[in-house]
Amino acid sequence: MRFGSARTGARRLGVGVLAGALAVAAVGIPQTANAEPTTANADPTTGPTATEPTSFVAMRVMPLGDSITLGTGTPARDGYRKGLAHRLLLGGMQINFVGSQSNGSGSDPQHEGHGGYNIDELAAEADDWLAQARPDVVLLHAGTNSIKEGVGARATAAKLSALIDQVRAARPEAYIFVAQITASRVSKERADGRAYNELIPGLVAKKNDPKITVVDQSSVGGIDLHDLRHPNAFGYSKMAYNWYASMAKVFQLAGGGGRNPYKAKSSYRCLAVETVVHGDKRHATECRTWKLRTVTTKVGGVRRQVRAWQTLRTVKQSYRVEVGGRTQTRTRLVKKWTGPRNLLKG
Structure with a gap:
């Protein structure tokens, strides 16, 4: 060893x-x-000066x-x-x-x-x-x-x-x-x-x-x-x-x-996350910048402002439009502040 x-x-x-x-x-x-051993005849006033390291x-x-x-x-x-x-x-x-x-x-x-x-x-x-x-x-x-x-x-x-x-x-x-x-x-x-x-x-x-x-x-x-x-x-x-x-x-x-x-109000964190690839669950590491932000949330049924760590992600957002008299659902990519997701949990 x-x-x-x-x-x-x-x-x-x-x-x-x-x-x-x-x-x-x-x-x-x-x-x-560079200290020398003390002897019986040593001068007690002698020693390292203020300039000696x-x-x-x-x-x-x-x-x-x-x-x-x-x-x-x-x-x-x-x-x-x-x-x-x-x-x-x-x-x-x-x-x-x-x-x-x-x-x-x-x-x-x-x-x-x-x-x-x-x-x-x-x-x-x-x-x-x-x-x-x-x-x-x-x-x-x-x-x-x-x-x-x-x-x-x-x-x-x-x-x-x-x-x-x-x-x-x-x-x-x-x-x-x-x-x-x-x-x-x-x-x-x-x-x-x-x-x-x-x-x-x-x-x-x-x-x-x-x-x-x-x-x-x-x-x-x-x-x-x-x-x-x-x-x-x-x-x-x-x-x-x-x-x-x-x-x-x-x-x-x-x-x-x-x-x-x-x-800190900003940090770079690497987190192990769970992903699904072709139907199989796999683990990956996601490294992102996180910001400490003020968010509104419900605490005991009451809406309050709290400080929470969030990261800016690109996510899909659904929206509806009328085309030729018919309503269609489409998706678009938007930037959104989110909290932790897909974290490994026991």
Whole structure:
């Protein structure tokens, strides 16, 4: 089993990222450049001057989970990782992704995302992965497949709690970020996932561990998903933002880490759709620009204006005309704003 190599090269910080360096210092990552061992006769006033640079070893971050951590749903399988690394760098923090798997278009593609793995399967191999990769930070998004397999919310939460304890035992000083999982399009899974997510803050709170943080990823769903369970690129950008927002608070990072996708009014999304070709149902991917628009709809029998994502499609429209005293029905192509249609649904 091949594990991602640790990069020990140090990056020199300028004034613009000093806040990030101080944040990393909280977990003992930075090192003074060219520092000499302290001796009993050393002058306590002697040390690096304000103009001397500081160097540090990039923090080792392990994304741990199933195919959502792997990045399924996007062609390059970058998932949230590339976007998260970019946001952290903007905030002044350099990281090194670690793990036995390697996917994605970036220069740092290591991770521990395993397609189809439930929590039991992750736990069975986690000790080896953690021992080899030695992460300083673990990003844990797990439980989607356990819920899919019908394990149930409470039983899945108990398994997650045990996995968190396992990570803590293997890496006593690591920071652990535990996700409330993304939403499935399968109705029963979505309901069970919601119940599971509601249990996570409580089980984490009982551990009374200041280095364990809950990260809410449950807002990623609907047309943020490429298929029934896996986010598309826009959905993964939301995940990256959510991880970053939590990490920025813990490590006191400066800046917002880039644009907030939750404030976007336009997005490009690729969605798996169901089509019928010669009477056979087939799956295809439809990539379109979506706009957040104000539409009128009925809510509880009352017409109200709401904000909804729509895309502009060319559709056939029927109309009637009189020709020679007879009414005929004809069709024409028109542009029309529509919501999601033909999506894969469970």
